[in-house]
Amino acid sequence: MRSRILFIVNPISGGQVKTFIPSLIDQYLDDRLYDAEIIFTEYPGHATQLAEAAVSSNVDIVASVGGDGTINEVACALESSSKTMAIIPCGSGNGLARTLKIPLDNRKAIQKLNKAKIVKIDSGTFNERKFFNMAGIGFDAHISALFAQDKNRGFKGYIQSTFREIAQYQAQEYQISVDGAVYQEKAFMISIANSSQYGNNAHISPFASLNDGLLDVCVIKPFPVYKFPLLAYRMFAKLAHKSNYVKIYRGSNIKITRATEGPVHIDGEPLFFPKEINVGVKPLSLSLIV
Numbered sequence: 001m002r003s004r005i006l007f008i009v010n011p012i013s014g015g016q017v018k019t020f021i022p023s024l025i026d027q028y029l030d031d032r033l034y035d036a037e038i039i040f041t042e043y044p045g046h047a048t049q050l051a052e053a054a055v056s057s058n059v060d061i062v063a064s065v066g067g068d069g070t071i072n073e074v075a076c077a078l079e080s081s082s083k084t085m086a087i088i089p090c091g092s093g094n095g096l097a098r099t100l101k102i103p104l105d106n107r108k109a110i111q112k113l114n115k116a117k118i119v120k121i122d123s124g125t126f127n128e129r130k131f132f133n134m135a136g137i138g139f140d141a142h143i144s145a146l147f148a149q150d151k152n153r154g155f156k157g158y159i160q161s162t163f164r165e166i167a168q169y170q171a172q173e174y175q176i177s178v179d180g181a182v183y184q185e186k187a188f189m190i191s192i193a194n195s196s197q198y199g200n201n202a203h204i205s206p207f208a209s210l211n212d213g214l215l216d217v218c219v220i221k222p223f224p225v226y227k228f229p230l231l232a233y234r235m236f237a238k239l240a241h242k243s244n245y246v247k248i249y250r251g252s253n254i255k256i257t258r259a260t261e262g263p264v265h266i267d268g269e270p271l272f273f274p275k276e277i278n279v280g281v282k283p284l285s286l287s288l289i290v
């Protein structure tokens with residue numbers, strides 16, 4: 001029997017047009033295996049609504065065609081359901097897709113669905129919100145907020161915002177509790193890693209695992225701006241843990257407290273959160289085709 005698959009396409013992710021996606025699906029998805037439907041999102045949050053409707057329908061698989069933000073919207077609806085998710089990476093960073101080794105070439109990613117292998121991954125919670133790749137506080141939350149307003153999405157825009165802001169950003173004090181141990185840290189940013197990378201192969205926590213039931217709390221200490229290229233190099237070389245400016249704690253029951261409420265990001269999407277953030281993990285709660 002053919003599986004019913006719904007492709008949810010975010011037309012703005014990655015700053016590239018997606019009009020070619022339906023013909024790629026038509027050409028490369030095996031129609032002996034799949035009965036496909038394709039819907040383009042019309043506004044932020046629409047992917048969650050479409051995926052929620054799919055959960056209570058006879059759709060078997062929901063494919064997110066976009067970046068980590070679109071994956072988050074779809075996965076929020078599918079997490080802990082009986083449905084399986086697929087990913088066709090079309091974002092700016094594609095952190096989760098890269099970690100799962102899903103081809104970035106859309107044709108190959110679609111063809112892979114014809115030889116589906118299903119895995120389960122953990123998901124994280126950041127207060128009441130779910131995340132699947134990375135959540136964070138500090139500089140990257142600040143950049144996410146700026147990037148969300150930028151019409152020119154994509155890697156270049158992200159790098160431009162980072163270089164413009166990095167020298168002015170002020171580190172903050174945080175209290176971090178990880179499975180009962182309490183640490184006081186002044187941090188440039190704190191990233192909670194389910195996967196190892198932010199996207200674009202920038203690995204902040206090279207040994208983070210998507211299926212260990214744990215999250216990595218990566219504290220990036222304040223650093224002189226001239227050290228940024230070395231820190232960036234270490235991330236791309238999967239050596240961030242060797243930096244004097246990076247500390248990684250691992251656990252499942254995490255609480256972060258800062259002086260005031262402020263920005264956070266959840267899978268790259270900016271939000272405003274209270275000063276106390278409870279972080280948890282739901283082991284193996286999302287089924288994914290890889």
Ligand SMILES: Nc1ncnc2c1ncn2[C@@H]1O[C@H](COP(=O)(O)OP(=O)(O)OP(=O)(O)O)[C@@H](O)[C@H]1O
Nearest residue numbers: 013014041042043044067068069070091092093094
């Ligand atoms: N039709 C739409 N119009 C405007 N925004 C949309 C639409 N559909 C979805 N969005 C929003 O687009 C945002 C960006 O999506 P996404 O994260 O997938 O792309 P990206 O940021 O370019 O990639 P990555 O997260 O991999 O860096 C999300 O916040 C999502 O809510």
